[in-house]
Amino acid sequence: MTQARRLSVLVVDGDPFMREIFGLILTHHDVPHHCVANAREALAYLKHNRVSVVVVDCSPPHSESDNCALAQQLRAGDLAHGAKLVATSIYDARPALSERGFDGFIPKPFDIGQVVPYLSRLVEKTTGVI
C-alpha cells in the first residue's frame, strides 16, 4: 500500500456515499482522514484538529451553499492552519472554484487511483493552481 505520511485529509461532502468512498480510498492508502457532512461540522473539527488537505464537495459550484463558501471562510480566519483546500464537484468549474480560493480540483467521477497521488503532490508543492 502507498502511504502518504505527511498527508491528512478532512473530507466535507453532503453525500454519505461519497464520504464512504473517500473513506475507502484514504483508508486503503493509510491516510489519516475524517469525513464530515457540511461546513459547520468542518469548522468545528478544524477548531481542535489540523489536517494538510481539506477536500470540499462544491456541487453546484456557483451556489452560495456553506460548502462553496468554506474556502473563503477558512482563508479569512486562517482556520485551515495552512491546509491545502481542494474542491471536488460533478461540475467542471475550475475557474469559478479557483476564484473562490481553492488550491486544487478533483472532478467527479474521479479515478480512484489518482486521488491520493494528486493530494500528495499538492501538499508537497509550496504553491498550487488548479
Added chain:
Amino acid sequence: MQAKDPASQLIGGARNALAWWLTARLPDRHDAFRESFLRRAVVTITLLGLLSFAASLWVFQDEWRPLSFPTLHIYALVTCFAAGIAVYHGRFTLASWLLVALVLIGAGGVMLLSRQNGSVAGILLAVPIFCMVPLVATMVLAHTWIIPISLVSTIGYALTQFVIPVGDFEIEGLRIDHTLVPVTLLLLFEGILLRQLRMEFDARLTEMRKSVTEIERAKQQADIARQQAEADRRRAEDADRAKSQFLANISHELRTPLNAIIGYDEAMLAGMAGRFTDQQHGLLQRIQYNARRLLTLINDVLDLSKIESGAQEVYWAPVDPTHVIRTTADSLRSLAEDKGISLEIVTDLSTPPLVVSDVNKLEQIIVNLLSNAIKFTEAGGIRVTTCGMDGATWQIVVADTGIGIPPDAQKTIFDPFRQVDGSLRRRHQGTGLGLSITKRLVEMLEGTISVASEPGDGSTFTVRFPLHRDAVTPGEIHER
C-alpha cells in the same frame, strides 16, 4: 419692449386671423390636402375673376388706370395665376398668402367702386359686407349658412345703395343703379366660393379626424399588443428559468448517485473491498463501463441544454494553446494506442504562445474532436496541427484517416443527435451530440468550425479562433 399702437395691433390681429384661417388649418404634414384645396380655390377664383372682369368691361366701361376696375381685375388674375404656379411647385405657404392678396384686391375693388360713387358710407359698408361678413361666416358657421348669409349681405348692400344718399351716381356715363346688379352678383359668387371652400375644409377635417381616431385606435391596439408581448416574454423567461432550474436539479440528482455507483465500483475493482474472481472482476468492469457511458450521455444532454439556454458561462483568460492541446491529446493517447492508431501533435512556429480563451471549453472542444476521430478511425492515425493565421486568428486542425463523412451528411453533422447513420451510432455508441456541443462551444469562444471529408479517406475538422491579441500580456498565463 416697445408698445404697439392700436392701429398696428388691429392690422397685426387681422393679419394673424387671416393667416390662421388660411394656413393654420392646413398644416404642412397634410400637403396633399393643401394642394387639393388650393387647386380648387385657384380654379374657382380664376373663373370668378374672368367673369367679373368681363362684367367690369361690359357694365362699367371703366378706364384703364392703375386703380380702376379693369386693372384691379388684371391684378387679381395675375395673382391667381401666380398662386396656381406656386401650388404647382408645391409652395403652399406662398400660395396661401397670394390668396390673402386676392381677398385684399377684391376689397380694394369694392372700396374703389364706393369711392367713385363718392360715398364714405358706401366704403364703410362695402368693406365689411364684402369681406368680413362672409369671412366670419365661413370661419364660424356651418357651410349651409354661408349662402343665406351671402344673400342677406347682397340684399343688404343693394338696399344701402338705395337708402343712403350717395350724391353723384355717374360713373363714366353709367348710373350707379346699373352697377348694382353685377356688384351684388359678385357678393353671391363670393358666397358660393366660400361655401365650396368651407365644405372642402369640413370634409377634409372630418377625414383627418377620422384618420387621427384610427391612428389613436391603432396606437392603443399596438400598446395592448406590446403589453401582451411583454407579458408573454416575461412568461417565457419565467418558463426558461424554471427549465434551467429543473435541468440544474435533475443534473445534480442524476449525477450524484451515478458518481457513487462509479466510485463504489472503482473501489471494488481496486481491491478495496477484498479479492474478486476473474468473472466478478469482469462484471464489475462492465458496471463501470456502462455507468460511465450513462454519465457521458447525461453530461452531453445537460451540456447541450445549458449551452442552448445560455446558462454556460465563458471564463476568458490567457491560455497557452500548445500546452492545452498537448496535455489534452496526451490524456487520450491511450485510447488511440488501444486501437493501434497513431496520434501526432504538430505545432507550427506561427502558433501564438498565448491566446485569450476559456481553457475548459478549449479542452472540451479538443477532447470531443479527438474522441470522434479515434472512434471513427480503424487504421492509420490522427494528426492535430496548430498554427497562427494572418495575425488575427489561430486554428486547430484535427485530421484522421477514418471512415470519412458523405457530402450530404456533412451539412447536418453539427446538428444535435446526428450521426452519419444509425448503424454507426449503434456500432460506436454515441449520442450524436458531441459535434453539436463542439460547434456551440466553438461559437461561445467566438470561433468557427468546418469539416472537409471524403468517404473512406478520412475527415479534417478545422477550428478557427480570433486571436484577441490586445488582451494578452506576457506573464499572465495560468500554470495548470
